[in-house]
Amino acid sequence: MSIKSFGAKLFASIIHHKTKKWVNNPIETQQKVFQNLISEAKNTQFGKDHDFANIKAFEDFSKRVPIRDYEDLRPYFDKVVKGESDVLWKGKPLYFAKTSGTTSGAKYIPLTKESMPYHIEAARNAILSYIHETGNVNFVDGKMIFLQGSPILEEKNGVKLGRLSGIVAHYVPKYLQKNRMPSWETNCIEDWETKVDSIVEETINEDMAVISGIPSWVQMYFEKLSAKANKPVGEIFKNFNLFIYGGVNYEPYRAKFENLIGRKVDSIELFPASEGFFAYQDSQKEKGMLLLLNSGIFYEFVKADEFFTENPKRYTIGEVELGVNYVLIISTNAGLWAYNIGDTVQFTSLKPYRVMVSGRIKHYISAFGEHVIGKEVESALQEAMDGTSIRVNEFTVAPQINPSEGLPYHEWLIEFENEPDKLEEFALKIDAAMRKQNVYYDDLIVGHVLRTVIITKVQKNGFQEYMKSIGKLGGQNKLPRLSNDRKIADFFVKE
The missing domain is CATH 3.30.300 (GMP Synthetase; Chain A, domain 3)
Structure with missing residues (x-):
């Protein structure tokens, strides 16, 4: 076992025990997050407009802060984008994650110095959780590829701007930099088809052990690889044994992937978004992803079949039930308040709290x-x-x-x-x-x-x-x- 593998196993054990502490106290953990968010934001424009100083409990919050989406909060977002401080969260954001809006063009989601570390830690902890459960660790010595957006960032009124995956690319730990692919130059290619062709050229003769990305786009990469080498991906990369994905359900792709690879490989599902990193698959044996209750995000849940009624009931973590389709509502240390991200989830377990993404409230x-x-x-x-x-x-x-x-x-x-x-x-x-x-x-x-x-x-x-x-x-x-x-x-x- 290499030094890196040994270190990964040790680190995985440490993180596992830290995670257990909040997993075993979910309601208390969420209450602490809630109180911290209100305290930190009470002097912001949003906090003053919604009387955060007098919010003592969730009931106070739900009376003062209605559920909103991006368009509802746009007057505040516009102020942040123009460069104003202390609007939704204290100070200015570190970044804006640019996403496609459904009704009025681009959306600019703030990422703050308080929220950014949780995006990085969650992705890391998902892999460490896999290592702790399975004992599989050899992949840390192989090459890793992350199919993602360009890391080139623009600037808007003093704040750096880019796609979330491109922003995250700047935070890859030094101990992974030598193993990480593709090259910076290839990652910066904007045209997707050109980029995938270049990635194929760079990786086809490498020892790829971990591959990560949205399944539909990884499928394109696999098809081009297999066609160029005229053999399955699993023969090209003999040590490839871990696929990490998010954004869509993998099941409709699984049979196609296994055919392209030529064998089964383990997979880890993630639930990241520009608005926050919400959950990751913490077990190869259990269904669903562990909801991250200690990551600067306070969660509310509204039953999907009640969502479009007037004043639907807002549930907190201790009130949810198995198998119910809920709209996910978040308040975060990036300054999103009772924010509807558009995703719906169902709980697959209540101890610990695990979820699966069931769709989009608008889809x-x-x-x-x-x-x-x-x-x-x-x-x-x-x-x-x-x-x-x-x-x-x-x-x-x-x-x-x-x-x-x-x-x-x-x-x-x-x-x-x-x-x-x-x-x-x-x-x-x-x-x-x-x-x-x-x-x-x-x-x-x-x-x-x-x-x-x-x-x-x-x-x-x-x-x-x-x-x-x-x-x-x-x-x-x-x-x-x-x-x-x-x-x-x-x-x-x-x-």
């Missing part, structure tokens, strides 16, 4: 009151593929409200790697799985309001072409699993 289909969410379509597709040779590269789902003939339906646009012999039978399997999960959808089928699922095949690399057409190829960009409109579907379906 759903309810054209007929069916309330279909991302987790349901992913599970239905997986169930339909189980025990078959069918493999899917990518997919999305949209309602067809006004078909040229017959009843309305849900249209599944699927890019197959290995397509089914009988497409209609496969569609019926998906439909049956959907009906088992979603009683509203089942009622609509039984009541002849909807007909069963229709599958439209998308040509090879079709979804990449779509993402490219809207300027979102690569990086942190993700294809929505489902939409309540036909903006994506109409790109592929010309009636």
Whole structure:
């Protein structure tokens, strides 16, 4: 065992015992975070506007601070971006993480000196947790690749600005710098396809042990690698045994990945965002990701089916239940207050608190009151593929409200790697799985309001072409699993 491997094992044990302390006291931990946030921000503009000085408990906070999204908080964000101090959090941010807004262009999410370390520690602790549980440590001596955005940062009114993954690239520990790939020059390439080609050239003859990124874009890298070497990724990188991912559910990609790699590899799921690093997979044996309750983030949860009602109940960590679809609301040491990040989660465990991402509150289909969410379509597709040779590269789902003939339906646009012999039978399997999960959808089928699922095949690399057409190829960009409109579907379906 190398010195680096021995050190990693020792460090993993230390972090494991530190983590257990707050894991075993979740409610107390969140209460301390809450009190600290209120105390630190009471003299900011936001704190004064919302009477933080008189907030003693969560009930006071929930009365004074409504749930908001970026657009609701824009007057405050605009002041921060213009260079004002002490607006949402004390002082000025260290960085702005630039993300794509859904309604009005770019969003600028502040990262502060208090919040930034938690982004780095969470990613590190996810790997250390894996080491502690499995004892697998040899990968620390191999090369590691992180498919991410460009680390080139701009400046806006004295604050550095970039994509979160590019900002984080500046914080890679020195002991990993020699192992880390690709080169700085390649990482700075903006065009995603050019960048991936360059990464293939740099890594194809290296001993890659850890590969990290959003599955859809890592898949592109694997396909180019395999085509160039004319052999599976697992033969190119014989010591590759750990895949780290976040942003989307890995399950729809798993069979395709195992085919590209030629064998199974362990994986670690992360739940990071520009707004905070919320959870990571702490066990290879248990379902879900450990919710990080001591990372400068105070969590609230609103039941998704109540979210759009007037004054929905806001739950704290001690009140949540298993299997309920919650909208995740956060208050953070970067100055986000009762902030709706748009993600929905379900708890898979309450001791410790583990979550799985179930979708986006704005990404759903309810054209007929069916309330279909991302987790349901992913599970239905997986169930339909189980025990078959069918493999899917990518997919999305949209309602067809006004078909040229017959009843309305849900249209599944699927890019197959290995397509089914009988497409209609496969569609019926998906439909049956959907009906088992979603009683509203089942009622609509039984009541002849909807007909069963229709599958439209998308040509090879079709979804990449779509993402490219809207300027979102690569990086942190993700294809929505489902939409309540036909903006994506109409790109592929010309009636």
